[in-house]
Amino acid sequence: xxxxxxxxxxxxxxxxxxxxxxxxxxxxxxxxxxxxxxxxxxxxxxxxxxxxxxxxxxxxxxxxxxxxxxxxxxxxxxxxxxxxxxxxxxxxxxxxxxxxxxxxxxxxxxxxxxxxxxxxxxxxxxxxxxxxxxxxxxxxxxxxxxxxxxxxxxxxxxxxxxxxxxxxxxxxxxxxxxxxxxxxxxxxxxxxxxxxxxxxxxxxxxxxxxxxxxxxxxxxxxxxxxxxxxxxxxxxxxxxxxxxxxxxxxxxxxxxxxxxxxxxxxxxxxxxxxxxxxxxxxxxxxxxxxxxxxxxxxxxxxxxxxxxxxxxxxxxxxxxxxxxxxxxxxxxxxxxxxxxxxxxxxxxxxxxxxxxxxxxxxxxxxxxxxxxxxxxxxxxxxxxxxxxxxxxx
Numbered sequence: 262x263x264x265x266x267x268x269x270x271x272x273x274x275x276x277x278x279x280x281x282x283x284x285x286x287x288x289x290x291x292x293x294x295x296x297x298x299x300x301x302x303x304x305x306x307x308x309x310x311x312x313x314x315x316x317x318x319x320x321x322x323x324x325x326x327x328x329x330x331x332x333x334x335x336x337x338x339x340x341x342x343x344x345x346x347x348x349x350x351x352x353x354x355x356x357x358x359x360x361x362x363x364x365x366x367x368x369x370x371x372x373x374x375x376x377x378x379x380x381x382x383x384x385x386x387x388x389x390x391x392x393x394x395x396x397x398x399x400x401x402x403x404x405x406x407x408x409x410x411x412x413x414x415x416x417x418x419x420x421x422x423x424x425x426x427x428x429x430x431x432x433x434x435x436x437x438x439x440x441x442x443x444x445x446x447x448x449x450x451x452x453x454x455x456x457x458x459x460x461x462x463x464x465x466x467x468x469x470x471x472x473x474x475x476x477x478x479x480x481x482x483x484x485x486x487x488x489x490x491x492x493x494x495x496x497x498x499x500x501x502x503x504x505x506x507x508x509x510x511x512x513x514x515x516x517x518x519x520x521x522x523x524x525x526x527x528x529x530x531x532x533x534x535x536x537x538x539x540x541x542x543x544x545x546x547x548x549x550x551x552x553x554x555x556x557x558x559x560x561x562x563x564x565x566x567x568x569x570x571x572x573x574x575x576x577x578x579x580x581x582x583x584x585x586x587x588x589x590x591x592x593x594x595x596x597x598x599x600x601x602x603x604x605x606x607x608x609x610x611x612x613x614x615x616x617x618x619x620x621x622x623x624x625x626x627x628x629x630x631x632x633x634x635x636x637x638x639x640x641x642x643x644x645x646x647x648x649x650x651x652x653x654x
Contacts, residue, residue: 450484
């Protein structure tokens, strides 16, 4: 069955942050407003996932889950078949989502006052949990060359404080949509080894690589020699639009490093809920894989439409998207203040999108737009934005 990604599904009134919280976060109350901020999709999960959940619900008894062997087997199958990565059941630790997984890595593997490196601009929740844990954010701004983010080693070496103990990598990159090459991942691994850093590789978007672009490489397969300092985080939640399950996996192949992390999991009593396990088990399957291939082709079409419309506005530039469903658009050449920019987008175009400055240095005068919605809505958003900036065309 071909997925109906073009179907518009009403999400208002369903406890949906993306659509029900437009007023408290953006002050937008117009019913015509478009939610393009929170990074979940406006598509139904694949039929295999829905069927697995329906079977669980129909049973009628919702007790403590056990026997997660099928779940672990599905993860191992997916990593081997989709990413060429061989892991064991013992390598996998389940957490309540990858923000939770990141927070526990910080708590388990660093000390208060330690510096934690981020390549900015980057996913905003990293900095939030770092600061909440009493650690220091060490932002290393990426170089922007020909509209593309690149690693900037000459500049970065002079920015270190000596207190750094961890490097958090977003791979593929959010919000820029970059897929890091093997050479770049190798450089990051070598940097972490030479500076005695734990490397946390957040690969939650690793299945959302768009067709025709570079392939994603799991950091662990590129740099197996740094297993003693590598924590890999993956999840089915972003890929299959089941983020409400709050389920992710932290994969550590080195026994000593894994024991340090596992101690934190046990101390906090972290365990998976009943409903996420069958959903992920069903998703990580041949049927789920076929659905993802159709999904990424559809997102690619949305990205091409939206980015072309943004690039047609004088002074506006959308970054080429290699992965994720998140468009990263630079409005800096317009010379507007942030308030005036947001007024045009939220007040005139009635679009709620993420403010670039929340992603750290380098995000100023940029906006992140979620394109994982029916194409008609993406086209509507593009037209609204062109009208909102029509006076400068």
